[in-house]
Amino acid sequence: MKYEVAFYKSKHRLFNRLVCYWLRGPYSHCELILARGAITATCASASYLDGGVRTKTMVLDPDHWDVVEVDRNAIPEIWLRVHKGDRYDVLGLLGFVWRRQIGDQRKWFCSEAVAAMLGFPEPWRFDPMTLWAAVQNGGRK
Numbered sequence: 001m002k003y004e005v006a007f008y009k010s011k012h013r014l015f016n017r018l019v020c021y022w023l024r025g026p027y028s029h030c031e032l033i034l035a036r037g038a039i040t041a042t043c044a045s046a047s048y049l050d051g052g053v054r055t056k057t058m059v060l061d062p063d064h065w066d067v068v069e070v071d072r073n074a075i076p077e078i079w080l081r082v083h084k085g086d087r088y089d090v091l092g093l094l095g096f097v098w099r100r101q102i103g104d105q106r107k108w109f110c111s112e113a114v115a116a117m118l119g120f121p122e123p124w125r126f127d128p129m130t131l132w133a134a135v136q137n138g139g140r141k
Contacts, residue, residue, distance in 0.1 A: 003070045004033040005114060006043065007132050010064040025129040026066075031058070032076055032114045033067070044080055044117060046108040052087040053108050055080065070135045076117035083108065083116075092124060 008029035011017045019028035031043035034055065041060050046053045060067065089107035108116070111131040115123035118135075126134065 001072065001074065003072060003074070003076070003118065004036075004067050005070055005118075005131070005135055006031045006033055006041070006060050006065045006067050007128060008064060009066055019128070023127055023129040025132070027128040027132055029110050030114050030128050030131060031056075031060075031110070032117050033060075034076065044076060044113070045110045046086070046088055046113040047110065048088045048090070053080070053083045053085060053113055055084070068132065068135050070118060072118045074117060074119035079117045083113070 007027040008016070008031075009026045011020060011028075016028040020026060029045070029047075031045040033041050033043055035042040039059060040057050042055060042057050043060075044053075044055045047056075050056065087107045089109045089112065092107060092112065093109045111126045111128045112123045115126040115131055115134075120126065120131075120134065
């Protein structure tokens with residue numbers, strides 16, 4: 001199946017600038033696009049600001065988001081039914097700094113949640129930049 005992943009490239013917040021600096025790339029957050037409307041898109045991810053795993057209707061302004069098509073055998077809706085409402089994994093986020101840190105298996109950060117929805121093995125290994133690199137060839141296994 002074809003999916004789209006939106007990668008956030010804006011640096012309005014200090015946190016976004018720090019993540020981009022640490023990861024040595026333009027992306028600090030990502031969303032799985034579940035549906036597109038004329039102006040808005042329904043997206044799924046994990047967000048600290050939104051309290052964890054959630055779906056959200058949003059405008060994906062091309063000045064702030066890059067969208068990559070992904071070809072995966074996955075059913076994100078099933079993953080979302082099981083995990084929607086799970087908390088944000090702040091400790092797992094430290095894995096960007098110290099890769100051995102796995103975090104709480106009942107909590108998620110954005111790229112980990114998107115990688116899990118797409119069926120990638122060991123989704124805790126994916127930060128926004130490594131997920132972007134993994135889906136550049138369409139995300140095929």
